[in-house]
Structures are given as structure tokens and as C-alpha cells.
Amino acid sequence: MEDARRYSARLLRYLKKAVTTESDPLHQIHGGSVSSVDLQTVIEEIDSIKNTVMGFKDEIGSKDDHFTQPKCSMVTTTSTTPGKNTMVGFDEQLLRLLDKLTGQQSNRQVIPIVGMGGIGKTTLAKNTYEHSLIMHHFDIRTWVTISPKYNVKELLLQLLSEKNSQIDEQLLGQKLHKMLWGRRYLIVIDDIWSIEAWEEVSRFFPDNNNGSRIVVTARISNVATHFNSTCFELTFLDEDKSWKLFCEKAFGQVGCPSELEDIGKEIVKKCKGLPLSISVIGGLLGYDGRKSGRSRKGTSYCM
Numbered sequence: 001m002e003d004a005r006r007y008s009a010r011l012l013r014y015l016k017k018a019v020t021t022e023s024d025p026l027h028q029i030h031g032g033s034v035s036s037v038d039l040q041t042v043i044e045e046i047d048s049i050k051n052t053v054m055g056f057k058d059e060i061g062s063k064d065d066h067f068t069q070p071k072c073s074m075v076t077t078t079s080t081t082p083g084k085n086t087m088v089g090f091d092e093q094l095l096r097l098l099d100k101l102t103g104q105q106s107n108r109q110v111i112p113i114v115g116m117g118g119i120g121k122t123t124l125a126k127n128t129y130e131h132s133l134i135m136h137h138f139d140i141r142t143w144v145t146i147s148p149k150y151n152v153k154e155l156l157l158q159l160l161s162e163k164n165s166q167i168d169e170q171l172l173g174q175k176l177h178k179m180l181w182g183r184r185y186l187i188v189i190d191d192i193w194s195i196e197a198w199e200e201v202s203r204f205f206p207d208n209n210n211g212s213r214i215v216v217t218a219r220i221s222n223v224a225t226h227f228n229s230t231c232f233e234l235t236f237l238d239e240d241k242s243w244k245l246f247c248e249k250a251f252g253q254v255g256c257p258s259e260l261e262d263i264g265k266e267i268v269k270k271c272k273g274l275p276l277s278i279s280v281i282g283g284l285l286g287y288d289g290r291k292s293g294r295s296r297k298g299t300s301y302c303m
Helices: 002-018 039-059 091-101 121-129 132-137 152-160 169-180 195-202 221-225 239-254 258-270 275-284
Strands: 109-114 140-145 185-190 213-218
Touching (some): 091 132
């Protein structure tokens, strides 16, 4: 136990140095605005930090099996049945979204979730999508992820949960319309970049006047405003929620040892409340419950 704590303390000190660089794009985040920060640059910088820390683990003998090397690559696509991720700091938004999805209004509604990349849009959508209330409320649930360079036929196949088909886009669209007709459905369209992508597929979504809902996640606010409905705009985590997420990722249910709190909080402060960076860096410190006897949740994420 003491060896593991000494190891963790050394790793925390090293990680603190790794995230304290003038070139770190996280230092560009000020006052809740990150419009100038390119998400890919942030991911590349975090990946560099990860590689540096992994090298340090090798140097000081990470083969003693106190820790494992988690995977920290950014997830850019999801299947039609996405896995649920740990969610910290968005409890209020989750309740509001559940209420919006299961409310009394019978007309089909589009609900945008807006925020910068890495802020937690997909995580919120996934936790809602897999919620037991939602699973019982809707007859059909389907999920599609849209990349900047999308293919309409592939989007329709995702929505139909099919891998391939010989029929053309129009017939696939008609098949989707027939599947949704008369049923209360929930569709999640994740990471939409343009109105054109929406228009290509939404014409096949019938308004059955039975409470069907469509959730759209977008990084670009003007895309979200196109839907003329109340947006769920996600912001940075505050200090307490950032610390809670970090501890979930790094230490699981056992929590952070008291002697590591100060340096841990310094590292979290440098993440500026961005869930993606907190998840990745916390995941670098994660205990392996199979080898240490400690229970912890997975470090997979998709923001």
C-alpha cells in the first residue's frame, strides 16, 4: 500500500510538470471562453503528456504492477448502441433533459445540446439515451454520429442499425420512415456540423404526434439555433466538480489519499474545467482494481 502511494505521489509530481508548459493549449482557456482553442490541438497536447508520463512510469519501474496503462485516445465515432460513460457535474442538465424528452408535448421536438469539443455533450446524451426511464418510454431508440465529411447512405444505415445494403439512399430513407411511422421514437444525432446534414436525413423522420424526440449535439451554436428550440448549453466544470471527476478517474471509489490532495488539485486547476482533459489526465493515474484489490470505474469517455 505504501509503495503504491509513494509511486502515485511521484507520478503526480511528474504529471504536474508535464502539464505546466507554455505551449499547453489548456492555458489558452480563460473566462469560460475557448473559441480560439482547436480541440484537435488540445487532444494532441494531452496525448503528448500521456506519452511522457508513460515513459516516466517505465523509468521508475511501473512493472511492479501497481498501475496499468489506460487507453486515452479520443473517440470520434460511436455505434448505434453507445456505451454509457461516467458523468460528473451535469446532474441538473440530465434531469432537465429527461423531463424534456418525456414531457407531455405530443409534437415531435428537436433538442440541441451545445458546447465546445470535450465539454461533455456526447456523455450527457449517452447517459440519457441509456437511462431506464428513456428505455421504457420510447418504442425505438437509434443513434447516429455525423462527421464533417458525411455520407448520407452511411447515416441512414446507422439509423437502421444495418451494416450494408444494395438499395439507394431514397429507398433506405423510405425504409427508415416506415420503421419510425406510428411509433414513439428517440433519435440522437451526435456531433452535427452543418444544417445540410440535418436536412438530408430529417425528411425521413415522421411527426407522429406521439411525443417523438430528436437530440442533436453540436459544437457550432448557429447550427443549434436553426432548430428554434431551447438549447442545453454545457459550460466548464467548477472547481468542486472538476475535483470529483478527477478523483473518479484516478482513484475510483477509494478516493484520493489525503497526502496527494494538494498536488492533485493543482493539476486539476490546470485543466480549466474541461472534462476531456480531466478524464484523460485522471485516467493516467488510475489504479488497476484487479491487481491492487481496489474497485474503480472504467476510464473510457467520449465528449
